[in-house]
Amino acid sequence: MSDRVILREVGLRDGLQLIKSRLDTNTKLAWIKAQAEVGFTEIEVTSFVPISVLPQFADAATVLAGAKKIDNLLPTVLVPNLRGAVMAMDAGAKKITFVLSVSDSHNRANVRRSTDESLAMLREVVAERDNRQDITLVTALATSFGCSMEGAVNDARVTQIAEFLANEGIDEINLADTVGYGDPIQVRRIFTDVKTAVGDLPLAAHFHDTRGLGLANVMAALDAGVRRFDSALGGLGGCPFAPGASGNIATEDTLHLFDRLGVDTGINLGALLEVRRHLAEWLPGEKLEGRLLGAGPANR
Ligand code: ZN
Numbered sequence: 220m221s222d223r224v225i226l227r228e229v230g231l232r233d234g235l236q237l238i239k240s241r242l243d244t245n246t247k248l249a250w251i252k253a254q255a256e257v258g259f260t261e262i263e264v265t266s267f268v269p270i271s272v273l274p275q276f277a278d279a280a281t282v283l284a285g286a287k288k289i290d291n292l293l294p295t296v297l298v299p300n301l302r303g304a305v306m307a308m309d310a311g312a313k314k315i316t317f318v319l320s321v322s323d324s325h326n327r328a329n330v331r332r333s334t335d336e337s338l339a340m341l342r343e344v345v346a347e348r349d350n351r352q353d354i355t356l357v358t359a360l361a362t363s364f365g366c367s368m369e370g371a372v373n374d375a376r377v378t379q380i381a382e383f384l385a386n387e388g389i390d391e392i393n394l395a396d397t398v399g400y401g402d403p404i405q406v407r408r409i410f411t412d413v414k415t416a417v418g419d420l421p422l423a424a425h426f427h428d429t430r431g432l433g434l435a436n437v438m439a440a441l442d443a444g445v446r447r448f449d450s451a452l453g454g455l456g457g458c459p460f461a462p463g464a465s466g467n468i469a470t471e472d473t474l475h476l477f478d479r480l481g482v483d484t485g486i487n488l489g490a491l492l493e494v495r496r497h498l499a500e501w502l503p504g505e506k507l508e509g510r511l512l513g514a515g516p517a518n519r
Contacts, residue, residue: 223483225447226474227261228254229425230498231282232297233467234455235275236266238505244278246501248285253494254452255292258486262286263316263449264294267303280310287311295357299330300337304344308351316357316393317344321377322366325397329361338383345387358384359393359425363409365400374405378412385417392422393449396436399429399465403439410443423447426468428454428508433468434476441482448473452491453498454508469509471495475516488516 231247242250251262264286265279279296286294295314298304307315319337320326326334341358348356362369363377381392394409406424414422424440424447426433437448450473456466471491477484495512 222446223485224441224477225261226259226470226477226484226486227263227295227423227447227449228259228452228470229263229449229467230451230453230455230470232263232266232276233449233457234451234453236273237457238275238455238502240502240505241275242501244281244285247278247282250452250494250498250501251282251286251292251294252289253497254491255289257490257494258484260291260485261293261295261314263297266297266299267307267310267312268297268299280306283307283310283312287313297359298344301340301343301347305347308347308354313353314355314357315348316359317341318359318361318395320361320366320397321372321380322362322369324368325362325366328368334380338380341384341389342387345389349388355390356388357391357393357423358389359395361395361397363394363401364396364405365398367398367400374409374412377409378416381413382416385420390421391447392417392420393425393447394422395425395449396427397425399427399432401426401436402432403435406436406439407443410440410445414444421447423449425449427456427466428468429465434472437468437473437476441480450474452495452509453502455502455505466508469511471509471511475511479517 265282266276270277296307296312297316323334348354424445426436450470451467452470454466454469
């Protein structure tokens with residue numbers, strides 16, 4: 220496989236939003252810098268959300284400002300609404316992910332409005348983006364592969380929303396398996412359908428390993444032509460509306476898979492494992508996942 224894959228670290232956002240320990244700003248920046256140094260070109264560094272909802276991200280603007288100074292790194296941020304998007308743009312974010320859920324119930328629980336209301340708000344975000352320069356606007360579709368509240372999510376609805384996003388001028392679409400309901404056959408089918416609907420628009424995959432299918436889903440998405448993947452160091456992450464849901468696919472395990480497949484990511488696995496060791500020191504008492512640290516890479 221010759222195309223390069225972009226592996227984006229989301230541990231600092233998806234991973235930190237549910238854990239009990241608060242990570243201080245300097246440690247967050249040390250973590251971001253360490254991953255940039257081992258070859259990560261995109262890292263989701265924070266979320267612009269109300270501090271009352273997620274105090275972990277009270278330092279969003281400071282973290283973004285610090286991350287922007289790191290060489291060869293494009294820091295990305297998550298926003299749930301127009302207000303967050305404007306705050307992110309004012310803080311100098313150059314790549315912003317607006318998140319909404321395909322499942323109406325999940326969207327209401329997460330951002331207190333219907334999916335259609337979020338899509339209408341997204342139009343305002345696009346207008347705001349168009350007033351500024353050089354901002355890449357991504358939309359993440361949470362619960363694209365199923366919802367802990369509604370169960371199955373209609374494939375056609377995912378494709379329909381993706382078409383809407385392409386027409387509205389969104390730069391990248393991220394399909395997220397927020398609650399770990401996806402399986403490889405479904406992942407291949409939905410990504411293939413969406414790709415057919417939106418053409419060359421970049422697609423990204425965001426998998427949680429809730430039921431152990433995370434890396435199998437990565438393989439399926441890779442086969443369907445996806446070249447952008449999210450993962451979290453130590454398998455951090457979860458979803459407040461999916462009880463028992465474990466974290467994202469572990470960055471170290473995902474990178475090991477890509478290395479074995481001969482997929483070029485530009486990231487050094489051995490050096491990443493050193494960062495992974497630090498993670499346990501930065502988040503004492505937090506449960507970390509991922510198989511590779513204990514076993515080490517397969518000896519070729
Ligand atoms: Zn997630």
